[in-house]
Amino acid sequence: MQVFPLPKKVIKQIEAICKSFLWSGKDEISRKAPVAWEKICEPKVAGGLNVISLIEWNQATIGKLLRNLQSKADKLWVKWINAYYLKEQDIMTWQTPQSCSWILKRIVNCREIVAQTRYWDEVIQKGKYKTSTMYKDLRGEKEQVEWKRMFFNNYARPRATFILWLTLMGCLPTKDRLARIGVVIDGVCSFCNHAEFLEHIFFECNTTQLIWREILSWVGFTRSPTKWSCEKNWLIQETKKKGWRRQILKIATVETIYAIWRARNDITFSQKCIDPCLKDTIIYSIVMRCTLHRKLNIHVNVTTLCIE
Numbered sequence: 001m002q003v004f005p006l007p008k009k010v011i012k013q014i015e016a017i018c019k020s021f022l023w024s025g026k027d028e029i030s031r032k033a034p035v036a037w038e039k040i041c042e043p044k045v046a047g048g049l050n051v052i053s054l055i056e057w058n059q060a061t062i063g064k065l066l067r068n069l070q071s072k073a074d075k076l077w078v079k080w081i082n083a084y085y086l087k088e089q090d091i092m093t094w095q096t097p098q099s100c101s102w103i104l105k106r107i108v109n110c111r112e113i114v115a116q117t118r119y120w121d122e123v124i125q126k127g128k129y130k131t132s133t134m135y136k137d138l139r140g141e142k143e144q145v146e147w148k149r150m151f152f153n154n155y156a157r158p159r160a161t162f163i164l165w166l167t168l169m170g171c172l173p174t175k176d177r178l179a180r181i182g183v184v185i186d187g188v189c190s191f192c193n194h195a196e197f198l199e200h201i202f203f204e205c206n207t208t209q210l211i212w213r214e215i216l217s218w219v220g221f222t223r224s225p226t227k228w229s230c231e232k233n234w235l236i237q238e239t240k241k242k243g244w245r246r247q248i249l250k251i252a253t254v255e256t257i258y259a260i261w262r263a264r265n266d267i268t269f270s271q272k273c274i275d276p277c278l279k280d281t282i283i284y285s286i287v288m289r290c291t292l293h294r295k296l297n298i299h300v301n302v303t304t305l306c307i308e
């Protein structure tokens, strides 16, 4: 990408492989995608995963080539293009001849896109070009999500954080969602006989509600949890506050949701029984994640698995 514009078809193919890997762990092209790729490419504050969008990234790298050509940078390739094609003309206004190579045409085609950004004016004034700044400008401002702090600087395991992200996006494949896309499955909660949907698993269900209440009390919050939409709002407010206890609460949220979701999958798809020590397993994971961070390490006791 630093050298030439990739054809759209190639970019599509690369993104298809990335998509398949994210959703299935394999590189075979599959069509299952609970969240749109465009959303995944958004920054974390906007609810995405900050994966690079190749089209805009390529436009930003080509912007650098255009800048080098325009500023007559001391590079052999720039000198050659200038001597052979441009002959002292400005690349940004240059009329492309018919005989010009495919690659150069593609580079020139990018100039309207980069020239209309605010950052391009800054580049002209200051002379420096940063690909990542151009990329951000090309992507544009995104609306921030309320739950960004639950996500940011959360020291829980990344694989567990991914499940929290799906939950926050409302895209966790609960049985009601699966039924809607035509998957034949019993719609019953794995922990009781109620119908399974997001608000039920987190945490209207008696079994999971008890676990969540116990985890909250372990972290130091005495309250009776209800359904997910209420818990989410409470967590949004709590995670705005500073301090180590809120940091541990963030980890606890992620690890609890992950453990419950894993247990649900084990019961539904592997016919396993619910682990009677699930709560202790969650606490163990939280403590282990806390020990990795200097500021949280001093507040957990690895032997007694208590907060102090």
Ligand SMILES: [Zn+2]
Residues within 6 Å of the ligand: 189, 190, 191, 192, 193, 194, 200, 201, 205, 206, 207
């Ligand atoms: Zn239930």
